[in-house]
Amino acid sequence: MARSNPKRKKRGNVYDRHSRNKWLRSPEAGFGGNGETVPCTMCGTVLTEKTVEADRILAGDSYAHWNIRPACRPCNASRGNKPVNVEIAALLDDPSVPYEDIQALVHAQYMERTGQFSLIAS
């Protein structure tokens, strides 16, 4: 069974959501966005400001940049709380792996994708 962070983070206010939406579509985020549109990470549908959603890589964890990726509503809704990929899913299923190590892996992937440094705690 997949574990999730007990400290469940909130979605934040409308300004936070607008800021995330804009970042997900930006080239800096590393998802192939051009500032206006970005493909859904799972199905490739081209998303706009109106349709892009922030899908959390580690469900139940932070909405900070390191843990979000662009998704269309159907993909975001159908994924539910399932983990993002087989590597992370396997780690979440292994009780001997500390949750902090899984966060660190997602964080490392973020830094590799964006070339940006960011604190896990943010």
Ligand SMILES: [Zn+2]
């Ligand atoms: Zn999709």
